[in-house]
Amino acid sequence: MTITLLLVGKTDNAQLQNLAAEYQNRLSHFVNYKVDVIPDLKKTKNMDIALQKEKEGELILKKISTSDFLVLLDDKGAEFTSLKFSDWIQKRMNSGLKQLVFVVGGPYGFSEAVYKRVNQKVSLSKMTFSHQMIRLFFTEQLYRAFSILNNLPYHHE
Template identity: 60%
Template sequence: MTITLITIGKTDNPQLQELISLYQDRLKYYIKFDLDIIPDVKNAKKLTETLQKQKEGELILKKINPGDVVILLDEKGKQFTSVQFSEYLQKHMNSGVKRLIFVIGGPYGFSDEIYQKSNGKLSLSKMTFSHQMVRLFFVEQLYRGFTILRNEPYHHQ
């Protein structure tokens, strides 16, 4: 199985990018992981919120293949503890899915088409974080999930 994280816009903070890269490197010992960064929509400031979500949605849909399981990182999604998230990952690996895709949308969230295409929603917290911070939190939790599945000493209960 491959896990892909699709995001809109690059991480412009070098310290955050360094930490994201650290966890990306660690993940390669557990699973094939891809970070797919879609460039920001051009002239986004001139677009309405709905039009921006629609244009971002079109770009996201181009990255999704039939058979992919698509999970949106969304504030209204299901919340897990780290252990529950590791079990969620194991369930998907056991299901035989080839590609599990997590998506971080743009500043206004997702278009209706993306919600319709998705197989579920996941929330990292009830709090709001910058999209760049969410990338770091997500890849760290992904790494943590795999260390839990392998009973490695990274996670403490």
């Protein structure tokens, strides 16, 4: 299985990039994990929010194939403990799934077209975090899930 984190907008904070890269490197021992960044839209200052979400949605959907299992990282999604998330990942792997794609949307969320395509929504927290921090938090939680599945001493319950 390949797990992709699809992001709208780049992370320009070098410290966050380095930390996320550390967990991405650790994940490479367990799963094919990649990060795909959709560049920020240009000239959004005077753009209507609905139009911005629609344009970002079009870019997201261009990156998704019909066979991908699409998961939106969305504050209205299902919440998991780290153990439950590792179980959820294991079930996706056991199902024979080839591509699992997690998406972090733009600053205003997702378009209706993206919501119609989604297979599941997952929330990392009820709190709001910057898109730059979500990349780190998600990558760490994914590594934690694989460390649980592989009985490594990383996670303590």
